[in-house]
Amino acid sequence: MWILAEDAFDPAQQHHKETIFTIGNGYLATRGAFEEGYPNDRRATFIHGVFDDAPIVVTELANAPDWLAMQVLLDGEKFSLATGTILAYRRELDMQNGILRREVRWRSPQGRVVTIRFTRFASLADEHLLALRCEIVPEFDGQIEVRAALNGQTDNEGLLHWRLIEQGQLTDGTVFLRTRTRKSGIEVACAMRLHGDTAQTMFWDVENVPTLQQVYPAYAGQPIVVMKFVGIATSRDGNQPLDIAHHHVQTAHNWESALAAQQQAWAREWERCHVEINGDDEADLAVRFSIFQLLIAAPRHDHRVNIGAKTLSGFGYRGHAFWDTEIFMLPLFIYTSPEIARNLLDYRYVTLPAARAKARAAGYEGAWYAWESADTGEEVTPTWVPDFHDKKKLARVWTGDLAIHISADVAYAVQQYWQATGDNAWYIERGAEIVLDTAKFFAARAEWLAERGCYGYTDVIGPDEYHDHVNNNAYTNLLAQWNIRTGLETLAWLEQHAPQKAAELRQQLDLTPERLQHWQTVAEKMCISLRPNGLIEQFDGFFALKDVNLADYEPRTKSMHEIFGIEGANEYQAIKQPDVLMLQFLLREQYSDSQIRVNYDYYTPRTDHTYGSSLGPPIQAIVACQMGDVAEAYEHFIRAARADLRDVRGNAGDGIHAASAGGVWQAVVFGFGGLRIHPDGTWEVHPRLPSYWRWLTYRFTLRGQTHTVTCYPDGSYTIG
């Protein structure tokens, strides 16, 4: 299933649909808003790394100049779906080729009928090139006017980030716009050219909206074709972004060749991450959609950026990256496109100085990554946000202060990348330093809890954000333990395989024998609260909290957080997402099936699967598969699969749930597909397919070898 389509336009769903019809090329992405506009649309293009300051929320990706803008007028009547009559409508995202198409047959208020076909793509073959084609077939004789603009007056939900530098028309007819973010001073340059049928063309040099206006004679049944190419570049790409933009738009004089390059680039992309679910079209579409959304958001040539929690597809979380990247999205890249995974991990390497500064400012050694990270890696989690109930009041956000597990999540991804790729060169050069410096942080941050006789972490937030200011969150403690131990192993490995680097890092990070002994002690004596049956307490005192039967609150349309309030949620055992289960999923090798079962049975009914975190369901699905509960696994899986496609949480308009998308791929491959990869690089497959799936095929790459697995509902599988 390559085509995501809609056959009718529903204004009530416009923001949701803008999100899911996003196109992109890893350099930028553009939401699926209409070329001609629609009242209250949230049209947006986000370019990686183009951040600008914003009040309260610190920094955000600035909504770039609008390259789509195109108006069509029929004898002076403006084409708009907000007026006239829609006679036919179809919008479809061709994921195979990264192309968005829309075809509308429309009757104007005064009765002129026209069919308009828009096609757009952001070139994956040339990341500085954007292409838009408009075919107009009038059913009347008269005049067709087309206005194509670059619009520099875009805003982020009312906040304006731009100041015009310069605009105009070059001697070759190219219209350009140069604009700069107000605070961060990043320039974006756009260069526009029109191709297609000849027409009288005027340049309307209106400030911030340079426009080319064309007038065509219209004859019934005779198509008019206008092609708009836009070159785009920023001052992050070079000192003369306009020259870059101009160069790229000059090379694109032919729709067919640009399109062919796009198709080839996408074919290569899909080849690497092939998945097919036969027998379940919805699931098949959903997994391809999830992969597509991550592919268009993944930076290929810029290691100073990361993928935000909402990719580049919406205003939610303002382009900030979370642990969502490392824990949820990265496995797709690690096992299908390792060079993208490496690029994303490089971002954590170049932001190490900011992570060290964050730790230092809090009084610790080592690297404490920002909970929310943008261009510099500094902490950009807002400290205050408007309250749920009274938007005039502010609620304190604690994750930036307390969610220390992020450092271990990053280290975990580094280790996973290394194990999957065997990329020793990168690991020696960059990865090892991340693992060692995060280990150093966790050893420094650990507190000796004398009354319990163990080391632990007080006043933290774990993955389950319904509970803040907790002590000894099992996930945090045990990932920290893993991180410290892995640090020690890393150093030992370096001694053997790269002794010079080992010496360098010992020196640079001051890894004295005493310090390493302390690491050892902390890891050995890490607090963990375990019942005799293997049940892990999520944090100190969790089992003493009021128990809750979430079924009592059904049907509901909001999270338990909203129902209980921020303070109230702390008093109950209701959790936002798997926390202990997440721990067991990541450190799979440490837990027996029966211990996982005990925790699964306890925590599953206490988890807010429906309106808690969108990060929960895919992980829940994987663990359910491992427990053999395929029907229940499917329920969680399909909830994740629908997060954006059906907007089941009502917030898809803010952008793609990127962690969920990554989780969907993981649920298919590691859950139903039963792939289990061991730290030593060996792997096994235990398929657990829903009975009505005819087969599941997936492809992955491990240590340079690509494997294609096809599994069947009876548990059998083939490897190609």
Added chain:
Amino acid sequence: MWILAEDAFDPAQQHHKETIFTIGNGYLATRGAFEEGYPNDRRATFIHGVFDDAPIVVTELANAPDWLAMQVLLDGEKFSLATGTILAYRRELDMQNGILRREVRWRSPQGRVVTIRFTRFASLADEHLLALRCEIVPEFDGQIEVRAALNGQTDNEGLLHWRLIEQGQLTDGTVFLRTRTRKSGIEVACAMRLHGDTAQTMFWDVENVPTLQQVYPAYAGQPIVVMKFVGIATSRDGNQPLDIAHHHVQTAHNWESALAAQQQAWAREWERCHVEINGDDEADLAVRFSIFQLLIAAPRHDHRVNIGAKTLSGFGYRGHAFWDTEIFMLPLFIYTSPEIARNLLDYRYVTLPAARAKARAAGYEGAWYAWESADTGEEVTPTWVPDFHDKKKLARVWTGDLAIHISADVAYAVQQYWQATGDNAWYIERGAEIVLDTAKFFAARAEWLAERGCYGYTDVIGPDEYHDHVNNNAYTNLLAQWNIRTGLETLAWLEQHAPQKAAELRQQLDLTPERLQHWQTVAEKMCISLRPNGLIEQFDGFFALKDVNLADYEPRTKSMHEIFGIEGANEYQAIKQPDVLMLQFLLREQYSDSQIRVNYDYYTPRTDHTYGSSLGPPIQAIVACQMGDVAEAYEHFIRAARADLRDVRGNAGDGIHAASAGGVWQAVVFGFGGLRIHPDGTWEVHPRLPSYWRWLTYRFTLRGQTHTVTCYPDGSYTIG
């Protein structure tokens, strides 16, 4: 001195100059930014009552569509002071006629020379009409292009308040723009027409920036004249604002007649508030400038709006009104234009429901006015603002919670208006209710302080905002006492002169004999901390605070608040503005000259005159005059006079210091001019002029009689 002029353009001062070259007509005001734009200008037009929600700061006047926009191109080269060479420059505000003119002789980068003269005004004769004239005299033969636009993409320091509704060109050639605030849904419609020399005119229908483009042949020495008229109206004015805007622009087909109407309207205005200082041009200009700024901000036909602390001239304080109106600005209007004063007090009458709701929400009866008030009268003081030192942190603002004196300030102004005008009809209909309901609030809010055996107010902020959470602020306690007593007198007066209204209000406000007895008791037993010599303690414990010699901190360029920090300032006797002296100024009849002297001598050296509140210096000047310290009075007066004209506080770019402007007029009339009006309507004059003033003339109206007083440095005076 009618002309405020500059002969050179200094980009470093552009925002300051935009503020002081503001024009307006009481319906709207437009900052003095250039028609053609300039990098980083803060061009803005603010229309009374057009508020829209804003994050954190609650609500603000939305920067209206830009009606000024006009580009001039010389053979394609854009006229801009940011390029080319300025050969001559003059900008002048003609305050007598409410007109801003600019003349620039400029050489383009490619060497074309032109003289351009811009003239603009907002018609005082027709508040929906705006006029701009552009005369271009080329010194070359070639082509002149003019582009005149309505720009709907204006922002408030980066925040966008508008969504386009519709734009286009009407059959008579009028170009229009309809736009609506995003949250409050107020529509603003603009209608533009061009007059002048005939030219080929094109309509560039670019979204949000409809533009008329004209091309003229240029002949050296031959002037080209373009006149742009803009009609403007909002949905607050009627259901069809575009019809209103269109109607008003249609009536303006002739520059000369529009200008003549403007000049007549301004002549009438100045007639009423004539002031002249002969022998001190700076002071003479400053007092006219102060009056001008208040006149252009004073609503004439809309009693649902008030004058913000920065008038309509800048983004500071977001159009919110404070006690600045009643205590600082209103006397000018009460004694020169009582119908404007009444209109402003009507705003407090129509916002009584919000004041009652505020009191009720806090658990009190009566009317507690908002410290910051916008369209509805609800409290719009932000509760948090970015911290001085770390803009990422937030500091709590307490005035909205604690500055209860605002209610007495409003009642005081009501009473002052009534005494000055004898407007019994208004007082019976509206004023009395304000006085009674604020009295009710103060009686309810008063606490019996058993250990001291008196009533008082704990946890308040007085006029001096360096100290918050104080108890028994003398200003607050004694204004409350005055308010309660005046309430009782008001009721007695109503019994006699409007018994039916008295009965109505007794009923409506539940003014039982027991309640009135309580009022009496509270007023009689109001706490006041007084030393035997008559020195009043500003609040409980003030004299025990660390004393401070402000001279030790000179020279300084920031306030003592910034130097000490928010917490630190609470520990010192340094005060932001007169507080006890303010009390004695308002309740002048209750204090002997010698008691004022004692307090003056104590508090004056402890007041941050330079960087404290801009509200302080004019009041300090008046009290100094009363104490006979004319030289010191002049020092304070000229500091107030220069607040905007010379930007002595460095923040004039945010808008006019309106309270200071009102205070400048008061300092001239009540200070140097020595006018003292008694509650019974009698008045006396005790001039105290600086020796180098030749004479001071001022005019005021009392109970329908206009008096012109001319005073001389020797203390003599004549009354005309």
